Amino acid sequence: xxxxxxxxxxxxxxxxxxxxxxxxxxxxxxxxxxxxxxxxxxxxxxxxxxxxxxxxxxxxxxxxxxxxxxxxxxxxxxxxxxxxxxxxxxxxxxxxxxxxxxxxxxxxxxxxxxxxxxxxxxxxxxxxxxxxxxxxxxxxxxxxxxxxxxxxxxxxxxxxxxxxxxxxxxxxxxxxxxxxxxxxxxxxxxxxxxxxxxxxxxxxxxxxxxxxxxxxxxxxxxxxxxxxxxxxxxxxxxxxxxxxxxxxxxxxxxxxxxxxxxxxxxxxxxxxxxxxxxxxxxxxxxxxxxxxxxxxxxxxxxxxxxxxxxxxxxxxxxxxxxxxxxxxxxxxxxxxxxxxxxxxxxxxxxxxxxxxxxxxxxxxxxxxxxxxxxxxxxxxxxxxxxxxxxxxxxxxxxxxxxxxxxxxxxxxxxxxxxxxxxxxxxxxxxxxxxxxxxxxxxxxxxxxxxxxxxxxxxxxxxxxxxxxxxxxxxxxxxxxxxxxxxxxxxxxxxxxxxxxxxxxxxxxxxxxxxxxxxxxxxxxxxxxxxxxxxxx
Numbered sequence: 001x002x003x004x005x006x007x008x009x010x011x012x013x014x015x016x017x018x019x020x021x022x023x024x025x026x027x028x029x030x031x032x033x034x035x036x037x038x039x040x041x042x043x044x045x046x047x048x049x050x051x052x053x054x055x056x057x058x059x060x061x062x063x064x065x066x067x068x069x070x071x072x073x074x075x076x077x078x079x080x081x082x083x084x085x086x087x088x089x090x091x092x093x094x095x096x097x098x099x100x101x102x103x104x105x106x107x108x109x110x111x112x113x114x115x116x117x118x119x120x121x122x123x124x125x126x127x128x129x130x131x132x133x134x135x136x137x138x139x140x141x142x143x144x145x146x147x148x149x150x151x152x153x154x155x156x157x158x159x160x161x162x163x164x165x166x167x168x169x170x171x172x173x174x175x176x177x178x179x180x181x182x183x184x185x186x187x188x189x190x191x192x193x194x195x196x197x198x199x200x201x202x203x204x205x206x207x208x209x210x211x212x213x214x215x216x217x218x219x220x221x222x223x224x225x226x227x228x229x230x231x232x233x234x235x236x237x238x239x240x241x242x243x244x245x246x247x248x249x250x251x252x253x254x255x256x257x258x259x260x261x262x263x264x265x266x267x268x269x270x271x272x273x274x275x276x277x278x279x280x281x282x283x284x285x286x287x288x289x290x291x292x293x294x295x296x297x298x299x300x301x302x303x304x305x306x307x308x309x310x311x312x313x314x315x316x317x318x319x320x321x322x323x324x325x326x327x328x329x330x331x332x333x334x335x336x337x338x339x340x341x342x343x344x345x346x347x348x349x350x351x352x353x354x355x356x357x358x359x360x361x362x363x364x365x366x367x368x369x370x371x372x373x374x375x376x377x378x379x380x381x382x383x384x385x386x387x388x389x390x391x392x393x394x395x396x397x398x399x400x401x402x403x404x405x406x407x408x409x410x411x412x413x414x415x416x417x418x419x420x421x422x423x424x425x426x427x428x429x430x431x432x433x434x435x436x437x438x439x440x441x442x443x444x445x446x447x448x449x450x451x452x453x454x455x456x457x458x459x460x461x462x463x464x465x466x467x468x469x470x471x472x473x474x475x476x477x478x479x480x481x482x483x484x485x486x487x488x489x490x491x492x493x494x495x496x497x498x499x500x501x502x503x504x505x506x507x508x509x510x511x512x513x514x515x516x517x518x519x520x521x522x523x524x525x526x527x528x529x530x531x532x533x534x535x536x
Contacts, residue, residue, distance in 0.1 A: 007044035007060040013037040074422060089343075090410065090420060094390050098414035101459035102452035120489045123496070125396060126482075128472035136465045136474060139184060142404045144239060144382045145335040150305030152335075153204075153238040156185035157464070157476060158395060158457055161344075161386045161407035162208045162243070162311070164192025166256065166265045167424070172433045174446035175416045177203040179453020188407065191243050191279065194231060195268040201450070205236050208311070210243040211253065212279035214269035221278070223285040225302060227270070232303035240299050241338060242292075242310040244283070247387055248345025250313040250358040253281035260427075262436060289326035289533045296334050309336035309381075313344075313358040314367065317524055321531035324371055328509070329533055333380050338407065339365045341387030361387030362401055369402025370501045374508035374516050392463035399476040400484050400496060415456040416449040 017034035044060035047053075056063040093114070100107040115122065145152035160180060165173045173195060180187040180203030188206040189198060193215030198205055209216065209228075216228035232240060245251060256265070256277035263273065271277045286292040292310075300308045314320050327333050341361020345354060359367075365385050372378040385403035389395060390411045398406050410418070417431040429435040432444035468476065471483060481497035488494055507516035514525040 003059050006062040007041070007047075010037045010040035010044060010061060014041045089388070090390065090414075095414055095420060097391060098411055098456055101463075102415040102456035104455045104459070107459070107463075118487065118491065120487055120491065122487045123397065124485055125393065125467065125471055126485060127470040131472055132469040132474065136469055138461075138465075140461065140464070140475065142382060142477075144309075144404075145307030148333075148335055148380065149300065149307050151307075153186075153307055155239075155382075155405055156183070156457075156461075157399075157405045158460060159185045159206075159384075159405065159407050160187040160412045160453075161409035162188040162190040162206075162241075162246070163409050163413075164190030165195040165197060165268055166192045166260075166436070167434060169429075169432055169435050169441035169444065170195075170197045170264070171441045171444040171446045171449075172413075172416055173197040174200055175444065175449035176412060176453055177201045177205075178446060178450025179412075179415070179457065180204055182450065182454035183457040185457055186238060188241065192265070193268050193270070194234075194237070195264070199236060202236055204238045206239045206241050207232065207237045208241045208243050210279055211281070211283045212269070212277070213285070214271070214277075214279075217270055221280075221284075225298070228299070229302045232299070232306065237303075237306070239307045239309065239336070240303055241336075242283075242296070242299075242308070244310050244312040245315070245340070245358070246311070246344070247313045247340040247342050247358060247361070249349035249353040250315055250340075250342070251281060252350065252353055252357075254279040260436065265436075288535055289323045290330060290332075292323070293326055293330055293332035293334070297332055300335075307335035309334040309338065311338035311340055311386075313340045313342055314364040315358060317367065317527040318531040319536055320368065321371070321528050322533050322536060324375055324377075324508075325531055326533035327377055328375050333377060336382040336384060336404075337368060338384040338386060339368055339403070341365075341385075344387040344409065361385060361398075365398065365401050365403055366500050370503040371508060373505050374503035374513070376506050376509060392460055392467050395460075395464055396467055396476070396479060397484060397496075400479040400481050401500065404477070412453055412456065415453045417444060 014034065014037035017030055017037060020030050021034060040061055043064070047056040047060035047063065050056065053063070055066060097107055140157045141154045142157060143152055144155050160176050167190065174197050176187050177198055178201040181201045184204075186204040186206050187198070189208050191208050191210030191212065191214060194205060194207055212221065213223045215231055216224050218224045231237070258274050258276050261271065261273055261275070261277050265277070266273050269277060286295045296308045296310070300306065312320075339361060341364060342358035343360055365383065369378065369383060372381055382404040383402055384405050384407055385398040386407040386409065388410070389398060389406045389408045395406045413433055414420075416433055418433045419431055421430050423429055424434040427435050427437055429440060432441035435441055464476075468474065473479060473483075481500050482495045484496040485493055486496050486499060488499070501521050503516045507513065510516075514528045517524040517528065
């Protein structure tokens with residue numbers, strides 16, 4: 001009977017308070033007690049009737065405590081149980097760093113590192129005994145499209161990664177674009193297209209176009225070149241990015257249910273109200289790697305000569321090799337490639353895709369960087385990297401592997417108030433960042449949070465300059481894998497290059513290009529030999 005104790009006690013007390021009320025003792029306390037225990041008694045009765053939850057039938061009333069504890073478990077773990085450097089998916093130290101820099105507070109820490117510097121995987125940068133003492137430039141930038149575009153773009157080394165209006169609230173988009181304008185860096189629109197909120201502060205935009213062609217689509221969902229041209233010629237848009245895949249769910253499409261397609265989202269995405277907004281799993285504007293490169297050339301022309309590139313999370317290596325072979329055969333190249341890693345992702349995705357689909361960013365970045373060198377194409381194509389980039393050291397490491405610049409999504413979400421509640425898919429975001437609920441997003445002040453976005457970028461870039469100066473490096477393009485050391489699984493210290501793919505310049509243009517893949521990367525030979533530029 002202990003399983004029913006709380007319910008039985010509630011019924012007994014309810015009857016007791018009812019007796020007192022009928023006896024004429026109608027005081028507020030007695031009324032409150034009667035109402036409370038009447039409600040608990042009713043809940044217990046309903047628990048016995050329902051058939052959905054066995055635990056409630058066996059433990060009426062008290063069984064609800066289990067669901068409540070389960071509901072608040074993430075918050076309890078985050079605030080009371082997890083350590084400062086436990087990454088789920090970002091550690092408290094990582095989040096604190098963003099919060100401090102976005103608020104212009106000191107990011108210095110006392111009493112030494114809390115990292116275990118002797119654990120496998122620990123990494124550090126080799127500094128110089130002759131560090132640079134003169135001031136490095138305040139704004140480190142990279143030229144994209146130089147030599148191939150009439151309107152190349154000088155992009156900051158640190159930018160806002162792709163996040164759509166619809167996934168983000170209107171106020172979040174406003175805050176991010178205000179920060180981008182103040183700091184002179186770029187905001188990627190995400191595949192949800194260019195909304196009116198992206199244009200309020202006139203911050204630089206990278207227009208991402210996914211397989212749904214939102215903002216440049218025909219009624220049947222296919223690509224519309226005329227609508228594309230109307231949007232692309234806007235001077236606020238600096239580059240065009242075609243999304244082949246994204247780190248959170250590569251190879252997976254998406255559906256925004258009709259109930260969530262607000263009038264603003266319908267207008268922005270150029271989709272009808274009352275109909276599911278579908279983003280297919282693959283493009284229809286091109287079917288082969290060669291067709292894709294020809295498509296890029298068309299977009300570059302119609303946009304008035306702006307840089308055009310694509311974003312992908314690598315899956316099968318032969319698919320990337322097919323694109324590379326198409327570049328070699330046609331000598332048509334994108335102006336840039338954004339490498340998204342499987343560790344990335346801001347919104348919701350199926351569990352298996354988040355955990356087990358797609359190649360991590362560092363592996364993808366190195367594969368693309370080195371094979372472009374092997375094809376003598378690296379100088380024509382700039383590489384952006386995205387995937388859990390928060391700190392200046394994250395940027396340094398990505399550049400050492402092969403990136404020209406870096407993007408961050410969740411870092412800038414933290415800057416505008418995200419607390420990693422991981423409720424992005426519920427429309428119940430507690431800070432108004434990832435919700436379309438008008439009341440919830442009002443809590444996010446875009447003016448204040450826009451300043452924080454700017455300050456996070458500014459202070460991160462300042463930290464980057466200090467790191468480069470300490471290593472006697474004037475520009476991140478000078479970073480090489482040997483600048484970073486890593487402790488391997490056996491506790492042995494080795495340069496980062498020992499863990500990375502290396503291909504000699506032009507090696508993939510030789511008679512037997514697959515021989516460029518040696519040692520532990522020999523498995524890529526078969527992928528190279530089977531890759532077909534005329535088919536995926």
